[in-house]
Amino acid sequence: MPCSNCERQNIECRSSPDSNSCAECVRRGLSSCDLVVLPSTWRNLSRERARLQARLDENEAKRLSAESDVLAAEEAARAAEVAVRAAEAEARTKVHRALRTAGSARAKDFRLRKMLALLDRREKSLFDRELKAIEDEEREERKAEDRARSTESSSVVASSSAVVPEDVSFSQLVDNLSPSFWKSLGSGGEMPAPTAGSSQGS
Numbered sequence: 001m002p003c004s005n006c007e008r009q010n011i012e013c014r015s016s017p018d019s020n021s022c023a024e025c026v027r028r029g030l031s032s033c034d035l036v037v038l039p040s041t042w043r044n045l046s047r048e049r050a051r052l053q054a055r056l057d058e059n060e061a062k063r064l065s066a067e068s069d070v071l072a073a074e075e076a077a078r079a080a081e082v083a084v085r086a087a088e089a090e091a092r093t094k095v096h097r098a099l100r101t102a103g104s105a106r107a108k109d110f111r112l113r114k115m116l117a118l119l120d121r122r123e124k125s126l127f128d129r130e131l132k133a134i135e136d137e138e139r140e141e142r143k144a145e146d147r148a149r150s151t152e153s154s155s156v157v158a159s160s161s162a163v164v165p166e167d168v169s170f171s172q173l174v175d176n177l178s179p180s181f182w183k184s185l186g187s188g189g190e191m192p193a194p195t196a197g198s199s200q201g202s
């Protein structure tokens with residue numbers, strides 16, 4: 001049953017959800033709408049209201065849950081950013097430490113190589129000097145041996161006994177004993193007869 005305004009205009013009269021006036025009267029700003037709402041329409045509207053309210057309540061829970069999910073996700077994102085920054089800082093610290101270690105190892109390597117080169121040069125010159133000293137010493141020893149041998153052979157011939165000259169060492173004395181001395185010592189173990197005038201060893 002249309003209101004009289006709509007009936008005059010011959011247009012469809014529909015109830016408005018926010019007002020007791022019909023939708024057309026609300027649109028045109030008329031305050032004199034005489035739309036009569038039937039009890040069945042009220043019941044339908046009331047049912048529809050209850051249904052919408054139930055959907056709103058149901059959605060409210062979903063909305064709150066979703067909003068709290070947003071907050072939790074934002075919090076997780078902030079925590080992740082903090083963790084990333086901390087991990088990056090730690091990694092950079094490790095990089096700096098490794099660079100320092102590598103740098104000092106390179107410097108040490110350089111110093112050690114330098115010392116090694118110095119040592120090589122020093123060793124070479126010492127070796128040359130030492131070699132020369134050894135050669136000189138050997139030459140001197142040979143001369144001394146030759147002198148001792150000639151001195152001893154003459155003293156042995158002169159005394160006809162194993163008189164040891166003071167400047168002749170034991171090894172030189174042993175070297176200069178005759179092969180017959182060693183032969184007699186090996187067979188009987190007794191002291192050999194004096195070897196006066198016999199041929200000298202070596």
Ligand SMILES: [Zn+2]
Nearest residue numbers: 003006013022
């Ligand atoms: Zn109307």
Ligand SMILES: [Zn+2]
Nearest residue numbers: 003022025033
């Ligand atoms: Zn109306």
